[in-house]
């Protein structure tokens with residue numbers, strides 16, 4: 001990232017700081033509708049099953065014991081005994097329906113447990129989950145089994161259990177190590193407990209170890225964030241995800257307490273400075289900037305994939321393993337199978353009711369059009385490597401004027417070949433660049449999305 005980033009003129013910053021999607025998919029989940037239901041999803045699964053091609057599997061485990069006030073995930077806060085077992089019963093029924101629609105026990109290349117807090121499940125429950133999945137899906141050739149880890153509640157025994165079952169990737173939630181920020185966001189965890197788990201994961205053979213950070217949280221300041229970055233770099237994770245805090249209190253009411261309690265959030269220019277500070281620290285420590293939000297050491301497989309143009313992006317972030325189908329299980333989970341996006345019911349009673357009725361719990365989605373597919377390719381190229389070949393831009397002459405404006409602002413540059421490149425400055429605003437190709441954005445500020453900076 002250029003050293004001149006702090007010099008972004010105020011009027012440019014004001015123009016760029018607007019609501020925008022994060023483009024974990026295109027079209028984004030915000031435009032899913034009732035055109036995809038259980039029948040359409042089942043048909044997509046059947047088509048994929050007939051192809052015999054391997055798939056990626058995601059399981060959403062929504063439970064957490066306490067609420068982090070910044071959280072934008074689909075979570076259930078509970079300590080009810082039996083909650084996880086009851087949920088596993090539902091997952092088992094959903095897995096039955098999905099495997100039935102696929103028509104065979106499909107090979108899986110990667111399996112990702114997300115949430116919520118996957119390690120809310122006890123070791124015995126994690127073993128049960130693995131068992132119910134491996135009966136219905138062939139996990140024997142899966143190269144990547146990944147789990148999201150909350151260091152506050154995960155035990156070494158749970159990491160051991162997962163490692164014995166074949167898990168080999170772990171992502172640790174940190175966000176910020178400053179005590180005042182941690183109290184403000186209701187997520188207190190020490191460097192020591194995080195380090196102990198990261199070291200245990202390494203000993204157990206986990207690779208591609210990731211740490212999640214968030215910039216833009218209440219009370220975050222340059223001095224305190226510098227200490228967080230130092231502590232994280234001392235852990236030397238293979239990967240670091242640096243997310244922009246998404247402040248959407250109209251959708252996540254717990255976030256409203258920051259303002260109610262007078263806990264000030266960094267302004268757009270302060271947030272941009274935090275981002276620049278972090279990028280400098282991470283790149284200075286030898287990490288490669290993969291694209292939006294993500295960094296990796298040069299010998300990590302994500303960096304190597306970036307170098308050879310083989311990096312992909314899906315709902316879980318960046319990956320080297322592109323599968324034609326991402327099958328997602330659990331409430332609110334989003335599948336992408338062929339040209340169909342399908343999202344499950346977002347709340348537990350509706351998810352359970354669908355399964356009680358013996359049908360897939362698909363509630364909404366989208367079937368991609370030819371235009372969607374072309375735009376998705378461009379957005380993916382922007383997010384993974386930052387160069388869009390001229391051929392991918394050919395269907396979009398109407399976007400040229402907006403891109404020329406961004407070129408004048410220094411976010412993109414035209415190569416003599418006609419390819420479009422994202423500049424170092426543009427990388428910080430890659431959502432704004434991607435928005436040029438989003439056919440579903442209206443002109444008015446869109447409350448479905450967080451600010452791009």
Ligand code: SF4
Pocket residue numbers: 063064066067068071072073075115116117150173
């Ligand atoms: S642990 Fe993660 S999913 Fe659970 S409340 Fe905190 S941020 Fe949200």
